[in-house]
Amino acid sequence: xxxxxxxxxxxxxxPIRGKGLLGEVxxxxxxxxxxxxxxxxxxxxxxxxxxVVAAHPGRIVDVxxxxxxxxxx
Numbered sequence: 166x167x168x169x170x171x172x173x174x175x176x177x178x179x180p181i182r183g184k185g186l187l188g189e190v191x192x193x194x195x196x197x198x199x200x201x202x203x204x205x206x207x208x209x210x211x212x213x214x215x216x217v218v219a220a221h222p223g224r225i226v227d228v229x230x231x232x233x234x235x236x237x238x
Contacts, residue, residue: 168220170194170201174231177203180211181228190215190228201226 175192181203182188188211190203201217202225209215215228 170199170217170220170226173217174214175201175203175217175228177209177211177213177215177228181205181207181209183208187225190217190226192217192226200224203228205229 170192173192173194175190177188178191178200179189184206186204188203188209190201191198192201202223203215204225205215205228209228209230214231216231217226217228219227
């Protein structure tokens with residue numbers, strides 16, 4: 166079963182300074198918002214919009230930078 170957070174977008178509330186380092190992402194889910202520990206392959210600034218691509222035990226998610234297409238905003 167896939168975690169419901171996978172495929173959602175969120176906003177980094179703290180930066181991810183590089184591979185192997187952790188940040189924090191706020192995701193709108195289940196009618197509210199929840200914080201997850203985030204990790205990425207590349208540095209991402211706080212305030213960046215990200216896409217959750219995987220979820221792991223302990224509320225850890227893998228994210229990538231999300232750049233919506235012009236019609237997706």
